[in-house]
Amino acid sequence: MESVVKTDRRILRTKQSITKSFLELFSEKDFEQITINEIAERANVNRGTVYLHYSDKYDLLDTCIEEHINELISLCTKREDDTVNQAMVQEPKPVFDYFREHFPFFSAMFSNQRAFLFRDQLLNFISVNLMIKMERPDNLPIIDNKIKAQFMASAFIGIVEWWIRHHMPQSTQFMADQVRNLFENNQVYPK
Amino acid sequence: MESVVKTDRRILRTKQSITKSFLELFSEKDFEQITINEIAERANVNRGTVYLHYSDKYDLLDTCIEEHINELISLCTKREDDTVNQAMVQEPKPVFDYFREHFPFFSAMFSNQRAFLFRDQLLNFISVNLMIKMERPDNLPIIDNKIKAQFMASAFIGIVEWWIRHHMPQSTQFMADQVRNLFENNQVYPK
DNA sequence: CGGGTTTTGTTGTATATGAAACAATTGCGT
DNA sequence: ACGCAATTGTTTCATATACAACAAAACCCG
Known part of the structure; x- marks a missing residue:
C-alpha cells in the first residue's frame, strides 16, 4: 500500500x-x-x-533533462517482462514514439550547445541498459562488454540525434525496425 | 488620469x-x-x-460571446478617423483577419445550435453600425434605412458564416474586397 | 573607469485557487 | 417506479501564487 x-x-x-x-x-x-x-x-x-x-535557470535545465530521462527509463522498465531493460533493445518503437511526442524538447536539446548534459545522461542510461543486457551468460565475451555497450549506445544516440535534427522524416516504426536490426546484427542480445 | x-x-x-x-x-x-x-x-x-x-455554463457561453463582440467593436472604432464605425464598411480586412485569428471560436459558434445568441448580437452590432453610416445626409432615403441596415447586416453575417463553415477557403483580403464591393453597390456609403 | 539600467534573489502580505465534504438535483438503466 | 450514479452549487480550510519592494550583483555604454 x-x-x-x-x-x-x-x-x-x-x-x-x-x-x-x-x-x-x-x-x-x-x-x-x-x-x-x-x-x-x-x-x-x-x-x-x-x-x-x-533555484536558477541551470537547475531548471537540469530538471527538464532529468524528467525526460526518467520518463524514458520508466518507459523501458514498465514491461511485464521480468528481465528489466529489454524494452529498448527488443521493442524500440515506444521509445521513438516518445521522442516524436516530445519533439520540441529533444529538438531543443540537440540543437543547443548546452546539450552535453543531456547527451551524457542519455548515453549513460542506454549504455547501462545494454550492459545489463549483454551480461547474460549465453553471450560470448569476445569484446569487452563495457566497450561494446558504449559503442552501441553512442550509435543509438547518433541515430536519434540525426532523426530529430532532420525533423523525423521516417516513421517511428521504421526507426524502431532499423535499431532492432542494428542490435541484432551486433549481438547485443542473442537470437 | x-x-x-x-x-x-x-x-x-x-x-x-x-x-x-x-x-x-x-x-x-x-x-x-x-x-x-x-x-x-x-x-x-x-x-x-x-x-x-x-455562475453556470450559460453564463460562461454568454461571456465568451460578449468578449468577442466587444473585441470586434473596439476593432471597428479604434481608427483615427473621427467618424466612428467606418472601419467595417470601408476597410473590412482587419475584421476578417480577426475572424481567421479566432477561427475555433467562430467555427464553434456557427456550427452549434445554440449560436443564435451570438448571431443575434453580432447582427445587431453590424446593423447599428450600418445605420449610423447611412444616416449621413448625403444619402438618398429611397428605402427606409433601418430596413436596409438589417438587410445588409444579414447579408454580411451570411457571408461570414459561409466562409467560416467552409474553413475559410478564400483569403481575408479577397473577402474584404468582396464585402466592400457589396456595400458600394448598395450605396451603404457614398462614393 | 563611471553610472544608469537590467537582472537577480529574497522578503512580507494579500488573494486566488485546490482539495474535500456536503446536500440537493438530475439523469439513466432496469 | 425505483435506486444508483453523476452532476451541481456551496462551504471551509490549507496553500500556492501574485504583487510590491528591496539590496546586491551583473551588464552595458559612453
Missing part, C-alpha cells in the same frame, strides 16, 4: 508553463541569454514563482 | 484556460451535454474555481 500524495494542481500547471516557456526560449536563443524575467513572462507566471520551484 | 487596476495574473490565466477548454468542448459536442466537470478537468482547474468566475 503506497500513500500516493498527489501534488497540487497549481504546482503541476505552473511547472508545465515554466518548462514549456523555457524550452521555447531554449530553442530560440542561446542559453546564457535567457533571463528568468523572460521565462516568467512567457509562462504567464510571477517571477518569484519561478524561484519557488527552481 | 485613469487608475487602471490591472487584474491578477491568476484570474486572467484561469479564465483563459476555462474559455479555451469550453470552446473546445463546444465545437465537439452539444452544449447541453457539456458538464462543468469536463470543463474544469480539461482546463486543469478546480471545479469550484469555475463557479468563482461564472
